Amino acid sequence: EIVLTQSPGTLSLSPGERATLSCRASQTISSSQLAWYQQKLGQAPRLLIYGASSRATGIPDRFSGSGSGSDFTLTISRLEPEDFAVYYCQQYGSSVTFGGGTKVEIK
Amino acid sequence: QVQLQESGPGLLKPSETLSLTCTVSGGSISHYSYYWGWIRQPPGKGLEWIGSVHYFGSTYYNPSLQSRVTISVDTSKNHFSLRLSSVTAADTAVYYCATYGDYEYFQQWGQGTRVIVSS
Numbered sequence: 001e002i003v004l005t006q007s008p009g010t011l012s013l014s015p016g017e018r019a020t021l022s023c024r025a026s027q028t029i030s031s032s033q034l035a036w037y038q039q040k041l042g043q044a045p046r047l048l049i050y051g052a053s054s055r056a057t058g059i060p061d062r063f064s065g066s067g068s069g070s071d072f073t074l075t076i077s078r079l080e081p082e083d084f085a086v087y088y089c090q091q092y093g094s095s096v097t098f099g100g101g102t103k104v105e106i107k
Numbered sequence: 108q109v110q111l112q113e114s115g116p117g118l119l120k121p122s123e124t125l126s127l128t129c130t131v132s133g134g135s136i137s138h139y140s141y142y143w144g145w146i147r148q149p150p151g152k153g154l155e156w157i158g159s160v161h162y163f164g165s166t167y168y169n170p171s172l173q174s175r176v177t178i179s180v181d182t183s184k185n186h187f188s189l190r191l192s193s194v195t196a197a198d199t200a201v202y203y204c205a206t207y208g209d210y211e212y213f214q215q216w217g218q219g220t221r222v223i224v225s226s
Contacts, residue, residue: 001170014117033210033211033212035213035225037154037213043204043214043218044156044216044217044218044219045203045216046216047213047214050210051210051212053180056214074134074202088153088154090154092211092212095156095167095169095170095221096125096156096159096169096211097156098154098155098156099153099189100153101153101154
């Protein structure tokens with residue numbers, strides 16, 4: 001099973017700042033089959049990024065994904081108030097597993 | 108785009124079987140491009156994939172749950188179902204149904220249904 005480790009656990013930032021979230025896999029993920037989701041309290045997750053770097057339909061371009069192999073990054077270029085949430089990475093190259101999440105909170 | 112809605116009992120006793128249904132609207136569960144899955148989230152914790160199904164009947168399960176899980180499709184009712192046997196308190200979670208296409212990133216999610224296992 002591919003284990004995904006997300007860091008940091010919590011990121012405290014102010015609106016307008018840049019957020020950089022990391023997702024590291026225990027082994028190489030084939031064909032960059034990695035996705036990112038945003039989850040707000042009491043809501044279902046929402047797909048942001050798939051294929052490591054492709055934005056899902058309707059996702060603002062301040063969200064970007066990068067990386068390959070076993071190291072992946074989600075960047076939010078300028079945080080908007082609605083971006084404070086928990087973010088999960090998920091790999092689908094070998095079965096399906098999720099990371100433990102990074103909470104982006106208001107500083 | 109399709110919409111998903113989970114339904115089922117919210118309270119179970121240990122050793123019982125959890126049965127949930129996900130009703131699909133706005134599209135056909137028999138569409139060859141779609142796969143249908145279940146994901147759960149224990150209180151205050153992260154997401155865990157339970158398994159997925161295609162209307163042809165192909166199923167894919169999380170190895171850690173495989174011995175207790177059955178996912179099936181009912182094309183006549185346009186819904187798919189989850190059965191999880193011998194539940195314990197560790198199965199307490201919000202259960203989501205979701206869908207994906209050619210690759211297993213989940214594009215649409217239901218709102219989730221809370222299941223509590225308690226004696």
